[in-house]
Amino acid sequence: MSTIKIELREQDVAKIREICASFNNDPQELINVLHKCQQHFGYLPAEVQEVVSAELTVPVAKIYGVVTFYSFFTMTPKGKYPVSICMGTACYVRGAEKVLDEFRKELGIQVGETTKDGKFSLSSLRCVGACGLAPVVLVGEKTYGRVAPDDVKGILKDYEQ
Amino acid sequence: MMETVKLNIDNREVEVQKGTTILKAAKELGIEIPTLCYMHLHDLNIENKPGGCRICVAEVQGRRNLAPTCSTKCEEGMVVKTHTTRVLNARRTVMEFILSDHPKDCLICPKSGTCELQDMAHRLGIREIPGQEYAEVSTYRKDTSPSIIRELDKCIMCRRCETMCNDVQTVGALSAINRGFMATVAPAFEQNLEHSTCTYCGQCVAVCPTGALTEVNHVPQVLRALADPSKTVIVQTAPAVRAALGEEFGMPAGTLVTGKMAAALRSLGFDYVFDTDFAADLTIMEEGTELLDRLGRHLKGDSSARIPILTSCCPGWVNFFEHYFPDLKDVPSTAKSPQQMFGAIAKTYFADKIGVNRKDLVVVSIMPCLAKKYECQRDEFSVDNNPDVDFSISTRELATFIKQANIDLNNLQDEDFDAPLGESTGAGVIFGATGGVIEAACRTAYELYTGKKLERLDFTELRGMEGVREATLDFDGTPIRIGIAHGLGNARKLLDDVRSGTSTFHAIEVMACPGGCIGGGGQPLHHGNSDIIKARATAIYAEDRKKPLRKSHENPFIIKLYEEFLGKPNSEKAHHLLHTHYFDKKKKIIVKQ
Structure with missing residues (x-):
């Protein structure tokens, strides 16, 4: 699986934290958090998943498991x-x-x-x-x-x- | 009063607590329903029952589908049949489907002979896989880390490894990913294990029913070294190995094979057969001295003395805190593990003694552990690219090595370890069981701290199998509070308290594997039967009681080593050779400036 390496900007990290906080950093809300993150970024690159992992204290392997399980989530940006x-x-x-x-x-x-x-x-x-x-x-x-x-x-x- | 339900299984009545699964109810009647993905670790209170493999199905009257008994709860008046023709056919069909997407190279698989999938195919009498020529077969790249090989073509998605990694160890390196034929278990972003948070504890390998997760085999390298006349090859054996090796040769769990093991190693051609227990005694001298120094300063009110002190013998545990608690990396003892202390002394003191250059001295360790393979490859444990310990092989690898060499372990006469690095006390032996390191440390620390002779050597309050234990020892009027955790999930609980400043312990022992080293990832497979681990612990404590000397600081060869070579514990030379430092391995989130 090829993943695109990106660097998040400070406001990106702040946005992810804001999304997680809006769900009280509750690990049970992982899918909703990912939903909102994808809405914002258009896709879910590894770096976004890592910030979500830190905020919700869910292992990043688990998050990747969820992202690859549901076809709705994508790790590659959609074209124009x-x-x-x-x-x-x-x-x-x-x-x-x-x-x-x-x-x-x-x-x-x-x-x-x-x-x-x-x-x-x-x-x-x-x-x-x-x-x-x-x-x-x-x-x-x-x-x-x-x-x-x-x-x-x-x-x-x-x-x- | 618990509510109960009555049901009928195979024409027999049984009454069980509400919420009991059919599988367990059947077991109460002595009916063993075959299972594959299911795993129950009683002492840890951990159950893996994804209901995924469908081998354990049974017929339930009034229900259209067959029920997976591992995850179907008993209901009042249920009528269950566990071996009707329909059930047996279903089990066979399920097995055929699993096997259709599984490599058929059993003859050369490292799991051959100990594979649960192979056993199940045998038990269900599978002789052909109809339609195999049309079957889709999934493939996945092989991932080799310093300790563990992942060969996921052989994964059957039982998810036991995921349960161990996440629920027991709280490491979170492995998770089920993808769907359908692409489904497998992998680290985040399918990166290699080496780049994940894996601690190499090997508990995933210990529960894998197939050859999907196995250890890196270092026997060929050891053989090559033994065959090279220019090399002097020495071996050290960890305490837990002697209490489990016999199981691989048909002996009951808990059989001590110390003498037979030494004889077998000599017969394999090792030039010197030594004992890691010697280095365990050395560890106590260094770690115990560090403990007393930090404790002494703490009790005098010196706030720079970090308390509690944490043991550092377990490489899985070291990896764990480097990944998850790097902010606390000045809390554990700086003492190297016994394996590495042994290597450092062997390639300096002992090499000089026998007049061999360290490059021509090969140090092999026999360990109950897979993380030891990684540990001996760490950069900081080598001198000019020559590692202090060259190869680490597991108890299981040693067993296959002995079998390959056509040595009949059962009928060997007991032999002793060689001097000087083979002599040990009972304190070194008990390193193999949870609580053992701290007990050994306390035997020495008590005498050094109080200046009095310790009358009662068995600190039974430190023993046992509970995941987190605590005890207060009386050091002649000074209460010393000890914490013990085995299993990394339990260690995390104690570490969280240390981080938040609420921990009240003076010293904490941590072992990554449930039960301590005797339950290590490199030991003979116990298939979740914790009675085997308990029997090994009993054997370890029996060996301790048999020893004439049971306190590390009384080991005459240790005393001599300090006199001739090291000076005194925590001396500059001892620090250089026997202590280490830790690294921050926490994954950083990179932010573009």
């Missing part, structure tokens, strides 16, 4: 334009995997990763409730329906500038 491909049953049978492969190829990243320029990140999700449009791709808030592998280049072009 997060790309999500629906892999729910309907999308899957209509070729979502080929679409995902095309995004992988075009962006040069795997699911869960972010492009070096920080522009795009790639993730897969299960059913967005638009099965009639299968296969479905989300870029940020925008939905693309009936996506074929050949459409991928065009979709990415929308975000070029």
Whole structure:
């Protein structure tokens, strides 16, 4: 597992402490604390987990265990334009995997990763409730329906500038 | 009056306390339901029952699914069947699934023969794994630290190691991470154990049912040294080894094999067979003198004298306070551990005596401990890159070494240790059990402090198996308050008091492993049976009683060592060779300026 090394600024540490304090530094509130931290930083780098560990007196190994258990938590920053491909049953049978492969190829990243320029990140999700449009791709808030592998280049072009 | 429930297990009635699990209720009837992930350490009051492996399932009437008996509580009127065809088939299927994602290289696995997974496959009569060719098999990199190897392809997610590391030891180095096939147990951010807060206490290794956690094997290096004619190879054996080694050769727990062990080591080709107990006596001279100095100044009102003094023989404990209590690193005694004192004396005093250059002298230690492997590799314990102790091997490694060499331990005639570093008193022997170090220290400190002869040598008030013990000893009118903790979670309690200034002890003994060294991470596996640890303690105290000399300062070879070489305890030379310093290993949060 590759982790990104970052250095926290003093105000970042203060923010994490403030979040922990708002839950009375209660170890039982770990998930809520991580939730708020991710909301603030966009992701949960190792350094953030270490400060949470010190504040809540929960071993950092345990925190890492929680972060890697729940798919909601992420240790890599999301791109400016997060790309999500629906892999729910309907999308899957209509070729979502080929679409995902095309995004992988075009962006040069795997699911869960972010492009070096920080522009795009790639993730897969299960059913967005638009099965009639299968296969479905989300870029940020925008939905693309009936996506074929050949459409991928065009979709990415929308975000070029 | 506790509320009870009545139930029926395998057509027999049983009445148990409310809240009892089916597994325990069955046990009361003498029915042993097979378990795999489950672990119960009675004396520690620790139970690992994640209900994860599902080997212990049974049929409960009226319930659709089979129930994991380790974590299902008994209810009034329950009817349980523990060996119906459905149950047996389910257990076999579960086992087949576990094995489908497990390496099949049992023949060359370090756990072969002592593996609980292997035993369970045997017990359930597994002869094939249907669909193996289609099975997904997870792989994980191997992580080798100075003491412990993690080979997590072999992890079955029983999470016993996590329980030991977090609940018993409060070290928090290991946690379950990820999900599904990626799930495993690892340090934070999957960093290597070496970069985590691991203390190398080895309690995870001691409870691992498979070969996922094992010790680093140093037997090959020892063999190479023994085969090298240019090397003089000497060995030292820790007190706890003699009380447990016999178990690996089918002897009952608590059999002392001191003489047979010395004979076996000589037969393996060691040039000199010495005893760490000698160095334990030396430790008492140094640590005891330091204790009396600090105590004396404290009692005279000198506020610069740090009280309590903490013992420092246990390397797991040293690692623990360096990680978690570095602000208190001037509180423990500066005395090195017996293993390291032995090495320092062997490679100076003894090397000179036999006219061998320290580079041609190889010091091997036999230890009940895995942290000792790391300890002897610490930079501060070597001179010009030549370590004072070259290799440390565990009791288990010694047992395999003896077996490989085709030595029949059971039928060896007892032999003695060699002089001069093999002579010890009863005080050195009891280092192996919790409370032993401080008892040995008190035997000497009492006489030095009061100038009177100690009549009652057995400080029984310091013995026992409770996790935290305290006692007040009467030093001829001066009450001396002693604290004892074994298991790092218990040590943490006493340390928290020292940090907050509420501790009232004059001296505290800490051992990282439950039971002390006799329960060490390098000992024959006791599979959670604390009666084995108690039997080993009894053996240690029996050896002490047999010794003609039972006070460290009466050891004639120790007296001679000071006369010929060291001067007196805590002399400049003694300080240079026998004392150490500690490091702040607490993880710092780096803030960008």
